[in-house]
Amino acid sequence: MQRPLHADTTRTGHVVVIGGGIAGLAAAHRLLASGLRVTVLEATERLGGKLMTGEIAGTQVDLGAESMLARRPEAVGLATAVGLGGRLQPPATATASVWTRDALRPMPKGHVMGVPGDPAALSGVLSPEGLARIAEERDLTPTAVGDDVAVGSYVADRLGREVVDRLVEPLLGGVYAGDAYRISMRAAVPQLFEAVKEGGPLLDGVLRIQERAAARQHTGPVFQGIEGGIGTLPGAVADAVRAGGGDILMETPVLGLTRSGQGWDVRTDSRVIAADAVVLATPAWSASTLLAAECPAAAVELAAVEYASMALVTLAFRRSDLAGTGALQGRSGFLVPPVDGRTIKAATFSTNKWQWVADSAPDLFVLRTSVGRYGEEEHLHREDSELVEVSLTDLAAATGLAARPVDTEVTRWIGGLPQYPVGHLDRVARIRDAVAGLPGLRVCGAVYDGVGIPACVASAHRAADEIAADLTGVATGEIDNTPTLVQGTRSEAGQ
Structure with a gap:
């Protein structure tokens, strides 16, 4: 039975952030620092979006993004601000290979x-x-x-x-x-x-x-991980948001977004929440639906954004079963050119790459493969067991691995990565121009300035700073001294 709607009419500097991925949480964290009241609405039962930890053979590992570019300040700065600075960890090895022409090549x-x-x-x-x-x-x-x-x-x-x-x-x-x-x-x-x-x-x-x-003269690592997994970052940011007085409502999908007087009415299945401003930190298709009535020009552009899906296959082996598999040693993993006709597109040797993984499971060797790319997603319809077997087949051909895993975990990211075709930045500019025509509304996330974690955080900071400037008169960039960079992302999923 549908629950009755009731209105929360309190505004007074209230910002609703729609989406509880890392961009939405970063925006909420930034908005609270400017003195605004914040409510985060997340449609699912989990925060973090594509950042997620899980267990393999009793060991905690990342099941989504597993590193972040360290030579941009935004993500490292956010992790430090929410108490994870002491757990930042560079890769133990960054020696990657390319599996091509039937050999692992540096x-x-x-x-x-x-x-x-x-x-x-x-x-x-x-x-x-x-x-x-x-x-x-x-x-x-x-x-x-x-x-x-x-x-x-x-x-x-x-x-x-x-x-x-x-x-x-x-x-x-x-x-x-x-x-x-x-x-x-x-x-x-x-x-x-x-x-x-x-x-x-x-x-x-x-x-x-x-x-x-x-x-x-850059010094320090190119990439950083977090002891316990990059997937612990969203929870730490969420804790900081709550500690700062912000509200986070889980399993609260937003059904409608309507301009109301000087603010916005955000309609969920149980109530209408009044807001002075809204930050949309959702995938393009969701943002398009919510903006269809109030900002059709942006909605049309967002609806045209395409996504790729992929699966991560995480495998745990007994170290004692890997004797003689020298190709697994000393490498952080390898990439696979599609032209070689393999199923997997990459493998990451987590135990080699991250000291915290090695320390937490000294008797295990943990690795993961990725399967699926834009236009080649038929593999994702296979059963989990099939994805495990094709991964093992390719790993055997690449490294000589013959052991059977003691545990496996398959994680599917359907619509996980927005595509950036020629003209994408012009599309982003048109979306932002259209949205900026409506007071108290901004967008952020992986669609706009890069798919890496620092780029998503930078996108969130930009949206939050512009909202804060509108509502409080604080000029963009004056909330703290962290520079906001919005381009130049690099791989965080690769080697």
Whole structure:
């Protein structure tokens, strides 16, 4: 029986955040810091979105994202702010490989998302013909990029398809589970886009990027994990939100969003909540539905955003059963080019990569594979047991692994990763322009500025700061001194 609706008409600086993933929680945390009253509405029984921990053979592991880019400040800063700073942990090893041409080959150094600076480093990964094709690049006429261009198409035009198919494709697949020949260079690899806009050979553009990176003299790890799992971050942020006076309502789907006077009415199945402002931190399809009546221009754009689905297959083995499987040792994992025709697209050796996993289960070896990418999602319809078996088959071919796991866990992320095709940033700009026309409304999340955790947090901070500026007069960026960067995301799912 439908419960009667009743209205909560209290506003007074009240912001409703729709969505309890890491973006929604980060927005709520930021809004509370500005002195606003916050209510988070999460449709499901779990917070965190694509950040989730679980157990394998009694050991806690990440079943979603498992690392975050450390050279952007937003996610590390949020983790520190909610008491997890002492648990931040860099990978114990970052030695990754590419499983291609029937061998595990070292990931070439000195590349930008697979685009090489030194072609000599690609020997073994590429054929002699592929290496010869790269050598021709400086003699080619310039290739215009215009307002945007697909990463794969541009690189293939300059360096040949082998570079794309065996390096760029698996690396971008680790970030977006997407198709390199569709993914926007401007959105996904902005530093490369700016370099090629300067003109000259692509190889020279990569070298310029490397020189600028060296001049910045970055120290410290590129990536960070959290002892106990990245999936512990949402719970810590939620605890901080509650401690700061915020409300978090679980299993509370939002059914409607209506402009009401100077504010908004947010309709759930049990009541109407009055808000001075709303932050939409939901996937594109959900945001599109909620904005259909009040902001149809944004709703149409959001409805056009496509998603890729994937599955993670987590496996635990007895260490004593792995004697003689040397290919598992010393590596953080490997990527798999789609052109090689394998089922898995990557494997992460969690026990090698994260010291906390090794310490928590010294008698086990934990690893995980990923299956599924944009346009190739038929594997996700298989039974869990089938996904385990195809993972074991590929792992055996790659590493010689013959042992049977003592425990398995299959996690499906349906509609898990928004796709960033050519023109995506223009679409995002149109969405934000349309939304900004309505007072007290902002959007944030993986759709807008990058799919990595720092990018999602930055997106949340941007939305929260703009809402706070509207409601309190605090100028954007004055709530704290953390810079807000909204582009330049890199892989957190890959190696």
